[in-house]
Amino acid sequence: MKSAAFNHILPWLLPLGLLVIWQSLTSAGILAGRILPSPVAVLLAGIRLTETGELPLHLFESFRRASTGLLIGGSLGLFLGLLNGLSRLADRLFDSSVQMVRNIPHLAMIPLVILWFGIGEEAKLFLITIGVFFPIYINTVHGIRSIDFRLIEMGQSYGLGRFRLFWNVVLPGALPSILVGLRYALGIMWLTLIVAETIACDNGIGYMTMNARDFLQTDVVLLGICLYALLGKAADMVTRLLERWLLRWNPVYNT
């Protein structure tokens, strides 16, 4: 299938083309290696750091941090979203407060967070947790609100109890929206992680990049930036796969 293969290659053409241009500019000496090392140099830096064991350690720490924050913040967002989506009372009680807090850029809380938690692990997890909480919360509430009312009525008419109605109608109906929230949350998760790891840290990709800056290792700085791009892309791909599997009933995802 020629066209299928072509379709798979197409999204990678642009990044690959950029790499080629970048490599030829540095090889031709038009760009100084100090300002912008060649892709090959970045790759070599990656290999070097992998051999010393630094890179796997930093990657692992960043991943652990990101996933822990996502798990805590995501669960909280999902829980409160479901609660407010299902109960008018809870919604009246909580929603306007949540909306107020949501409008504070969570990175603006860094000084306060440092005062509260110091510069330890808790501060970073707290920031990521707050960051991912809101997109998941908002999209969960929206997902529940936008369920076709006739389906709920059908469930009631068929005598489904609260639990079965939730499990068979409400949750699957809200799922497309919840997954959109997850994708937003992943974007915010990386952003927060980068900032949190550059404040005060002794491991993680962010630390590695900041440390490299102090030693003028431009290749390692670029390596860190490329890693963020790749990690972000990987997380997005995982969510897409999740969408395809969970929403396989939807013709839109079924292609």
Place this chain on the structure above:
Amino acid sequence: MPQVIIHQAIQETLRSPLVQVSRVSKQFGSKRVLREIDFEVAEHELVVVVGRSGCGKSTLLRLLAGLESASEGQIFVDGRALKGPNAVARLMFQSSALLPWKTVLGNVALAAPRTREAPAIAMEALRQVGLADRTKDWPSILSGGQQQRVALARALASQAALLLLDEPLGALDALTRLEMQALVEKIWAKRRFSVVLVTHDVEEAVTLADRVLVMKQGEFVYEQQILLARPRARTSGEFVQLKEEILLRVMGS
């Protein structure tokens, strides 16, 4: 013919009322949609309510299903006053209201009684509507007529005593519609449930009904027993005559 009269009399005594609607009114704000309706459905009776859109017939079904409560009057099911969703009734809408995230079988099985036999009951219902080979498909890839057949199978699987059909065939093309009418009639004859079908199609009413009621502005204005043998030929003189008579009542001022 005396024989017919006796036969009818026996039927009347055999058929105890399943649902009894007693002086029911329904008001939405200042708008009175139903006015002191009196109405009975016997066991295994197929009643068709005909009326133009907005006459209150859908509201009547929603009251019978227990999805709305009456402003005045009461509805009795098996002699007991109805409160909340009607456990013995199943409502079928013009849209099939299938859960898109469940397979055909999953949708039907959800309605079956919660026992170990639920999948078997669902399979049997799907066989009856002729969709036994589509059990694993998602509803989105079925045609409109097939979706309505799944919805019908779901209603069958729930083993309800009363099927409430709110123009379930309204969105189907003419040929599928005829097929569905025949299917509903066949299954109804086999299983002993009662049906209240709401429609604006007089021919459909005469084809299917034991009894036709004409509704206008929230009131029944005409009632007609249809005693033609089933399945009914739409071209017979009696059929056409009944159809004309009812149409006149629906249209007349």
